[in-house]
Amino acid sequence: MPQPAPRPERPFTLGEVFDDExxxxxxxxxxxxxxxxxxxxxxxxxxxxxxxxxxxxxEVRAECLEYALAHDERFGIWGGLSERERRKLKRRAI
Structure with missing residues (x-):
């Protein structure tokens, strides 16, 4: 399993997020x-x-949110949810 990339000093913009490909x-x-x-x-x-x-x-809201949750994105709006809303969602899932 690939290791996560180190956290940047500033949040990524959506256009800067890349996978292994x-x-x-x-x-x-x-x-x-x-x-x-x-x-x-x-x-x-x-x-x-x-x-x-x-x-x-x-049309890709679900994929965006899934990415943010999987990569523990701490900044910005992803999949229509703020950082706080994503944290609440993760807590409910546990």
Whole structure:
């Protein structure tokens, strides 16, 4: 099993996340790839409304959320959920 990459000093943008083959096919279809990435990584206390509105209609929302949960993403909106919402979801799953 491959080891996780070291954590960057800044959060990845969605366009910078790659798997062993060099790309994520679901990511190429993600609506966020056509949107300002700043919306998905708001400042602390900033609004997540714009990012979540994009996620609601995204065809790869489930894949995005699955990726974030599997890779313990700690920053940003992934699959329509904030970091706090993803933590709650993981706690309920245990």
């Amino acid at each position: 060099g790309a994520l096919s679901w990511q190429e279809r993600a609506l966020c790839a056509q949107t300002d990435p700043e919306a998905f990584f708001p400042e602390k206390g900033g609004s997540t409304r714009e990012a979540k509105r994009v996620c609601v209609s995204c």
